[in-house]
Amino acid sequence: MAKVHLRKVTVDNFQECVSLELNENQKKFVAPNIRSLAQAYVNPNLFPLAVYDASVLGHEKPQSPMVGFIMYEIIGGVGFILRLMIDSKYQQQGYGKAAMLEVIRRLKLYPEVELIATGHDPYNQIASKLYRNIGFVDWDIEFPENPEPQVFLKLDS
Ligand SMILES: CC(C)(COP(=O)(O)OP(=O)(O)OC[C@H]1O[C@@H](n2cnc3c(N)ncnc32)[C@H](O)[C@@H]1OP(=O)(O)O)[C@@H](O)C(=O)NCCC(=O)NCCS
Numbered sequence: 138m139a140k141v142h143l144r145k146v147t148v149d150n151f152q153e154c155v156s157l158e159l160n161e162n163q164k165k166f167v168a169p170n171i172r173s174l175a176q177a178y179v180n181p182n183l184f185p186l187a188v189y190d191a192s193v194l195g196h197e198k199p200q201s202p203m204v205g206f207i208m209y210e211i212i213g214g215v216g217f218i219l220r221l222m223i224d225s226k227y228q229q230q231g232y233g234k235a236a237m238l239e240v241i242r243r244l245k246l247y248p249e250v251e252l253i254a255t256g257h258d259p260y261n262q263i264a265s266k267l268y269r270n271i272g273f274v275d276w277d278i279e280f281p282e283n284p285e286p287q288v289f290l291k292l293d294s
Pocket residue numbers: 159163164166167220221222223224227228229230231232233234235256257258261263264266267270
């Protein structure tokens with residue numbers, strides 16, 4: 138099974154992070170990384186992280202390219218995973234699932250996080266399958282301030 142190492146986005150890996158690419162038909166499912174990083178700059182509840190293969194762990198300078206990006210938010214007692222993308226070159230190798238599992242591990246360490254949740258576009262079948270396979274179930278909640286139709290899921294634990 139693939140393993141990941143998550144690292145902060147800094148001046149050293151910013152360019153690589155905003156250059157990660159998706160297939161044309163996937164772009165509608167997630168905000169561009171540059172937008173997520175801008176949101177995190179003004180919102181201290183957001184935690185953006187670069188995804189690397191676990192072989193990078195312990196190296197001051199990553200020895201292999203960044204494979205993706207993930208961002209969570211801690212708000213209202215919920216740890217909400219709101220962005221996940223794996224560069225199209227590195228998809229279907231287990232990195233998406235491994236990144237979710239690593240963020241869930243981290244969220245469980247926050248005393249204030251009472252629920253772990255996520256969401257996806259109703260047409261995003263790959264995300265739906267991935268999230269449900271790792272234990273997410275429907276979360277019956279509405280966020281009137283969110284204009285996009287979204288399926289909300291919570292971790293059933
Ligand atoms: C969703 C996404 C992050 C998955 O990343 P990934 O690294 O390819 O996923 P994994 O390799 O960990 O695979 C997870 C599961 O999805 C399945 N999967 C991934 N890509 C698939 C594809 N193109 N077609 C069919 N199944 C696919 C895998 O087979 C795997 O299923 P399994 O657990 O039953 O084996 C990636 O497709 C992506 O970046 N998509 C565009 C952005 C997006 O939709 N983000 C989610 C926003 S909510």
